[in-house]
Amino acid sequence: MSTRIEQLFQKKKKVLSIYFTAGYPKHSDTLPILESLQEQGVDMVEIGLPFSDPLADGPVIQQSSTQALAMGMTTEVLFDQLKDVRSKIEIPLVIMGYFNPVLQFGVDAFCRKCAEIGIDAVILPDLPLTVYEREYQEIFERHGIQLIFLITPQTSDERIIALDQASKGFIYLVSTASVTGSGSGFGQAQVDYFKRISDMKLKNPIVVGFGIKDRETFSQATAHTDGAIIGSAFINALTEKGTAVIPEFIKGIRG
Amino acid sequence: MKKSYQVDEWGYYGTFGGAYIPEMLYPNTEELRSQYLKIMAEPEFQKEFNQLLKDYVGRPTPLYLAQRLSAQVGCKIYLKREDLCHTGAHKINNTIGQILMAKKLGKSRIIAETGAGQHGVATATVCALMGMECIVYMGEVDIKRQAPNVARMKMLGAQVRPATSGSKTLKDATNEAIRDWINNPVNTHYIIGSVVGPHPYPDMVARFQSVIAQETMEQLLELEGRDYPDAVVACVGGGSNAAGAYYHYLDREEVRIIAVEAAGKGIDTHESAATSVLGREGIIHGSKTLLMQSPDGQITEPYSISAGLDYPGIGPMHAHLFRSKRGEFISATDQQAMEAGLMLSQLEGIIPAIETSHALAVLDQLNFKSTDVVVVNLSGRGDKDLNTYIDYFKL
Numbered sequence: 264m265s266t267r268i269e270q271l272f273q274k275k276k277k278v279l280s281i282y283f284t285a286g287y288p289k290h291s292d293t294l295p296i297l298e299s300l301q302e303q304g305v306d307m308v309e310i311g312l313p314f315s316d317p318l319a320d321g322p323v324i325q326q327s328s329t330q331a332l333a334m335g336m337t338t339e340v341l342f343d344q345l346k347d348v349r350s351k352i353e354i355p356l357v358i359m360g361y362f363n364p365v366l367q368f369g370v371d372a373f374c375r376k377c378a379e380i381g382i383d384a385v386i387l388p389d390l391p392l393t394v395y396e397r398e399y400q401e402i403f404e405r406h407g408i409q410l411i412f413l414i415t416p417q418t419s420d421e422r423i424i425a426l427d428q429a430s431k432g433f434i435y436l437v438s439t440a441s442v443t444g445s446g447s448g449f450g451q452a453q454v455d456y457f458k459r460i461s462d463m464k465l466k467n468p469i470v471v472g473f474g475i476k477d478r479e480t481f482s483q484a485t486a487h488t489d490g491a492i493i494g495s496a497f498i499n500a501l502t503e504k505g506t507a508v509i510p511e512f513i514k515g516i517r518g
Numbered sequence: 519m520k521k522s523y524q525v526d527e528w529g530y531y532g533t534f535g536g537a538y539i540p541e542m543l544y545p546n547t548e549e550l551r552s553q554y555l556k557i558m559a560e561p562e563f564q565k566e567f568n569q570l571l572k573d574y575v576g577r578p579t580p581l582y583l584a585q586r587l588s589a590q591v592g593c594k595i596y597l598k599r600e601d602l603c604h605t606g607a608h609k610i611n612n613t614i615g616q617i618l619m620a621k622k623l624g625k626s627r628i629i630a631e632t633g634a635g636q637h638g639v640a641t642a643t644v645c646a647l648m649g650m651e652c653i654v655y656m657g658e659v660d661i662k663r664q665a666p667n668v669a670r671m672k673m674l675g676a677q678v679r680p681a682t683s684g685s686k687t688l689k690d691a692t693n694e695a696i697r698d699w700i701n702n703p704v705n706t707h708y709i710i711g712s713v714v715g716p717h718p719y720p721d722m723v724a725r726f727q728s729v730i731a732q733e734t735m736e737q738l739l740e741l742e743g744r745d746y747p748d749a750v751v752a753c754v755g756g757g758s759n760a761a762g763a764y765y766h767y768l769d770r771e772e773v774r775i776i777a778v779e780a781a782g783k784g785i786d787t788h789e790s791a792a793t794s795v796l797g798r799e800g801i802i803h804g805s806k807t808l809l810m811q812s813p814d815g816q817i818t819e820p821y822s823i824s825a826g827l828d829y830p831g832i833g834p835m836h837a838h839l840f841r842s843k844r845g846e847f848i849s850a851t852d853q854q855a856m857e858a859g860l861m862l863s864q865l866e867g868i869i870p871a872i873e874t875s876h877a878l879a880v881l882d883q884l885n886f887k888s889t890d891v892v893v894v895n896l897s898g899r900g901d902k903d904l905n906t907y908i909d910y911f912k913l
Contacts, residue, residue, distance in 0.1 A: 315816040316689065316802070318696050319540040325683050337814040362538060363801040367815030388540040389801065393528075413541040417703050422544070437542060440703045 267355040267383050268409065268432040271306055272468040278490025279481070279517060280470060281497050282309040282359060284327040285344070286336035288501050293344045296506055297352050303513040305354065309386065309492060312341060312360030319388045321444035323495040327502070338368045342376045349381035357411065357432075359386040370399055374406035384409035384432040392429055400429075411435050416456050420463070427465040434467040436460055436488065438474045444495030446474020449483045461487040481516050523768040523835070523844060529717025530806075532841060534834035537716035539804045542700040546708075547804075549623065551718045557622045558615075558725065570614050571729060574647070575604045577611075579730075581737035581893070586865040593886035596747070597868070597896040598734055600759065607871065607898030608727060608759045609640035613709055615726030617644040620707035627651045627706040631695040633660055633688030633755075634825035635667025636871075636898060637711030642676035652676040655694040657687035660825060667902060685819045688829055692803050712756025713833030716804030720761075720833050727762025734893055735766055742891055749774035749884065752895040753876040754847075755791070755827035757836045759897035768839075774846060776884060777836060778877045780822035781849035791820035792849040793832045794840045802831040808840065823852040823906065824872040826898075850879035856910050859900060871898030872906060 271278060281300050285293050293310070300308055313328035313336050320328075341358075348356065358377065365373045365387060377385065385408055390399070392412065403410050409431035414423050417440060427434055438453055439446065453474075460469060468489035475484050476496035484491035493516065500508045529535050529551070537547055557563055571577040579599045588595045600608035613630075620628060628650050632638030638654040645652035654671055658680040661668055671678050684690040692715075699708045713720040713727075735745040750767055752760035754777040767773040782790035790796060797808035802817055809831035810818045822828045832840075839845030850858070859875035862868055870878065874897045886892055900907065907913065 315684065315818075316693055318693055318803075319542060319700065321697070322683065329684065332816060339814070361801075363811070363817070364815035366800060367798075367811070367813070389538045389804070391537060391539065391541075391544075394536060394538070415542050415544075417545040418541065419545075426541075440542065441701050442697045445701070 266409065266432065268307070271355055272433065272489055275306060276489065277485040278306040278470065280307040280309060280490055280492040281305050282311055282492055282494030283497060283501065284311040284313055284324065284331050285341045286313070286331035286334055287327045287498070288505060290334040290336065292506055293341070294348065296509070297348065299506060299509040300513070301352055301354050303510055304517070305513060306490070307355040307357065309357045309359040309494070310341070312338060312358055312364060314361040314364055317361060319442055321442040321495060323444040323498050327498050338364050338373070342380060345380050355383045356381065357384045357386060358382050362387045362390045371402050374402055374408045377408050378406040382408065384411050386411045386435060388413055392426060396429065413437050414460070416440055423460070423463065423465070427467055430467050432467065433470045433489065434465060436469050436471045438471050438484065441473060443473055446476060446480065449474065449480055454483055454486065457484065458487040478516055478518065523839060523842070525717070525721040525835070529721070531834045531838035534805070534807050534837040535717055535720060536806050537804055538801045538806060539716045540700070542703065543696070543716070546699060546703055547716050553623065554619065554718050554722050557619060563618060563622065567615055567618055571611065575610050575614065576602060577729065578733040578737070579603060581734060581741065583741070584866050587862065590865065591881045591886065592888055593890040593892055595881070596891070596893045598730060598763065598893055600730065600895060600897050601868065601870065601874070601899035605640050605643050606901060607636050607640070608730065608762060609637045609711060610643065611729055611762065612711065612723050612726040612758060613637070613640040613644045616707070616709040617648050617650065620650070620709070621648065623707060625705060625707035627653070627702065628709055629653045629655065629695050629698050629706055630709045630711060631655050631688065631691040632711065633657070633691065633828060634902065635660070635664040635671065636826060636902065638676070638678070639667055639670045639674070641709050641711070642671040642674035645676060646674045653698065654678050655681050655691040655698070657681045657685070657691045659686040660688065660691070664825065664902070688825070689817065696803065712758040713761045713835055714756040714803055714805060714831060720805065720835055723758055724761040724765060724835060727758050728765035730759070730762035730895060731764065731766040734763070738891070746770055746773050747893045748890040749776055749886065749892045750895070751776040751778065751877050751881065751892060753778045753827060753873050753897065754832055754836055755780070755829045755873065756831070757833040759895050761833060761835055763893070763895035768844070775839060775844060776846045776848065777839065778880050779847060779849040780824055780827035780855070780876055781851045782821040782823070784851055785849065789821035791822040791827050791829065793830065794847040795849065797831070805834050807831050807834045807837040824855065824876065826871070826873040827876065848880050848883065850876040854879040856907070859907065860911065868896070869900035870896060871900050872903045874898055
């Protein structure tokens with residue numbers, strides 16, 4: 264049986280995925296945001312599990328994480344908020360976070376919880392490939408949780424192939440050498456890079472993240488790839504206008 | 519059988535260490551990992567490193583028999599005088615090594631994190647020496663607390679950038695430096711100041727600091743007719759001066775390895791930095807080690823009167839020394855450390871850094887025999903801490 268993520272990429276091109284920080288702007292916003300995103304036709308969602316020291320993120324995601332933590336978000340609380348999520352939400356759900364909170368929860372317990380709830384995949388940027396293969400791959404696979412790896416403009420072809428082999432669901436293409444939320448539009452170098460990776464014919468669909476913030480960058484990112492993720496720009500909109508901004512924000516990307 | 523407390527080929531000390539980094543940092547750390555041992559072994563590198571340690575840093579630093587302190591504690595105490603290094607602390611041993619490494623790797627831009635400013639000053643110093651661009655990240659709170667060191671860095675030509683996220687201290691300055699490295703992956707080398715961070719940093723920094731133990735062996739042989747003491751005592755924040763002082767003694771079980779952490783206002787007060795007591799295994803700044811964290815795995819804020827020990831983790835080498843019981847871990851409170859700093863000043867005429875004062879504060883609790891030869895690593899001088907001492911003792 265193919266997974267929700269596989270089915271999504273089989274039937275759709277130019278997938279729009281949205282990242283938001285769990286429990287932000289209000290502690291109770293996690294589910295309403297998911298419902299609204301699904302209603303607006305978003306294809307997939309990354310739910311950010313907040314961490315105190317998010318090394319790969321810029322100030323926007325760090326700020327939202329700090330606030331979510333201050334309002335009481337924890338791994339356990341997030342799982343509790345999501346326990347009946349599959350009664351309403353059908354689109355693929357990915358949890359994106361850092362490795363330490365998962366390690367403290369217990370990798371096995373974390374994967375089991377994800378499976379129970381109906382989370383499809385997990386992104387943990389600071390869990391390296393070698394450690395995953397040596398210590399955790401068996402646990403993720405036993406629970407049927409897909410782990411998504413990142414590649415960047417500096418990643419060698421040889422390593423891209425290794426990461427593609429280990430990745431399940433899609434591969435996360437980091438658009439530029441930067442932390443999240445620092446994009447000022449894509450130039451020809453990025454578009455060429457998206458095309459170069461696309462031409463490698465990887466086994467996984469390619470989804471671009473970092474620096475996508477509006478219709479133009481979304482369109483550039485998906486010209487040669489299977490989808491794109493918007494995070495910081497969406498969180499900025501939530502910060503400014505609250506959850507009511509969602510329909511307007513999504514229409515702004517897709518028209 | 520010889521046990522090794524050194525790093526293994528995967529970058530681990532026992533179960534601690536490794537490189538838990540986002541993919542964006544993989545090419546940088548991999549380049550360093552694959553090159554550092556080779557570069558360090560090159561005769562040309564060795565020659566330049568040793569020459570600078572001698573002529574520029576002022577090494578070897580003396581191993582000084584502190585007679586009045588010895589009489590008070592009741593054993594023979596030698597002070598390894600790292601406080602006499604150029605810039606006033608051991609930190610420069612590592613920055614000299616890393617700036618030469620950066621040059622060999624063809625890097626033109628240097629970044630660093632700093633807490634109290636000692637590592638920032640040591641980095642700004644070597645960047646001036648080599649004519650390299652230097653950016654130092656420092657918590658906004660620390661910038662206010664450590665104005666003289668901020669001024670020193672600026673005078674040396676470095677740019678000091680405030681870390682405004684989180685608690686605005688060393689942990690956040692480290693986050694910002696790592697983000698800078700993500701944003702500038704090609705031309706930049708990150709000079710980490712302690713035996714923390716992803717592999718190969720803990721090992722590389724320990725090797726650059728191991729000159730402390732190397733000299734101690736040679737000096738003890740001359741002074742005592744044997745190349746080892748009965749105990750080596752050092753303070754541990756991240757743990758670079760301790761790693762350097764222990765280095766060649768790690769596998770020599772006849773030498774007691776004593777690590778002194780900052781208890782802050784007391785271990786039970788929630789205002790402490792005694793990681794071996796309060797920490798659990800987890801991931802911080804790319805390394806699996808012991809760190810202070812919430813039950814949920816969020817990194818918590820440490821506290822110590824000493825900015826250099828105010829870090830929520832310890833280097834993975836030290837976590838392994840603690841777990842394997844090779845090292846004896848003990849802690850000193852703010853008050854004990856401050857009083858020890860005053861004691862050394864008045865017994866020996868040496869004003870120590872408050873970090874170092876922690877190591878001096880526990881000497882009477884270690885049950886030394888009168889015949890014991892003890893080396894205390896006097897990691898830094900106290901000029902930077904004068905205001906804190908003045909406020910504390912109302913001098």
